[in-house]
Amino acid sequence: MKERHKGLLTVIVPRHPDRGDVLAGLFAAKGLNVRRRSLGETPAVDTDILLGDTIGDMGLYLRLSEIAFVGRSMTAKGGQNPLEPAILGTAVLTGPYVENFRDTYRQLRQRGAVRTVEGAEALMQSVDFLLRDADARRHMIESGYAGVRDMRGALIKTMKGLERYLAPLRLEARFFARPKPVPKHERSLTIQEKLASQDLRKALR
Numbered sequence: 177m178k179e180r181h182k183g184l185l186t187v188i189v190p191r192h193p194d195r196g197d198v199l200a201g202l203f204a205a206k207g208l209n210v211r212r213r214s215l216g217e218t219p220a221v222d223t224d225i226l227l228g229d230t231i232g233d234m235g236l237y238l239r240l241s242e243i244a245f246v247g248r249s250m251t252a253k254g255g256q257n258p259l260e261p262a263i264l265g266t267a268v269l270t271g272p273y274v275e276n277f278r279d280t281y282r283q284l285r286q287r288g289a290v291r292t293v294e295g296a297e298a299l300m301q302s303v304d305f306l307l308r309d310a311d312a313r314r315h316m317i318e319s320g321y322a323g324v325r326d327m328r329g330a331l332i333k334t335m336k337g338l339e340r341y342l343a344p345l346r347l348e349a350r351f352f353a354r355p356k357p358v359p360k361h362e363r364s365l366t367i368q369e370k371l372a373s374q375d376l377r378k379a380l381r
Contacts, residue, residue: 177300182327185219187237189228195287196229205228238264242305242313245299248372255281259327260321262289267306267313269293283327289320314344 178184190199196214203210208224211217213233219226228237238244238261249255249271257277258268268290274281284290293299306313 177304180304183221185223185226186309187226187228187232187241189237193229193231196227199229234260235264238266242317243267243269243303245303247292249273250295258284258290258320259324263324265317267291267316267320268320269299269302280327284320284323287319287323289316289323290318305355310345 181329188199190196191216196212200210200212203225209222210227211219212227212229214227214229228234242265246256246258246261246264246268250273251271252273252275254276255270255274255283258270258280261268262284268284270281270290272292272294281290285292291323293302295322306316328342341343
């Protein structure tokens with residue numbers, strides 16, 4: 177792939193950053209030049225893979241890319257949420273197993289924002305196509321952004337529609353959450369009241 181696209185850098189972000197050592201070893205064994213984010217390393221001209229083995233940097237990696245393959249979708253693991261890569265401006269590729277986010281993928285796919293690939297070879301072909309065809313890549317990116325925006329708008333409309341039903345429930349919850357007054361006979365006596373009671377008992381003796 178890099179022979180066809182000079183300067184190509186692949187960013188791989190493991191779900192569990194603590195696998196960084198193992199993954200770096202595997203890539204190096206295949207003759208690939210790897211730099212690791214967790215070690216503070218930055219890519220050079222000859223770097224093949226930037227290993228994003230850190231927590232909290234996904235937004236950065238996505239902003240550096242225009243094509244993203246969303247993992248846990250090549251095998252029956254349910255996939256991962258495509259909304260973040262879509263809203264941050266990437267053309268989204270996924271495997272066929274997206275049961276955990278089926279409706280989200282359906283809406284994005286209807287807009288042409290997602291391409292489904294069936295295996296490693298199909299993934300490579302899709303990436304190659306999108307790297308060569310800037311118009312197709314831009315269409316997927318713009319469609320994904322618009323799709324997420326519409327989904328957010330639908331959620332806001334739904335919440336507004338439910339407001340008339342939610343408002344009485346909030347009022348009722350606040351009412352029942354108020355502390356109930358303690359009956360006088362159950363109330364703990366203050367120090368002054370205890371002293372006055374003792375004085376009264378002495379006077380009555």
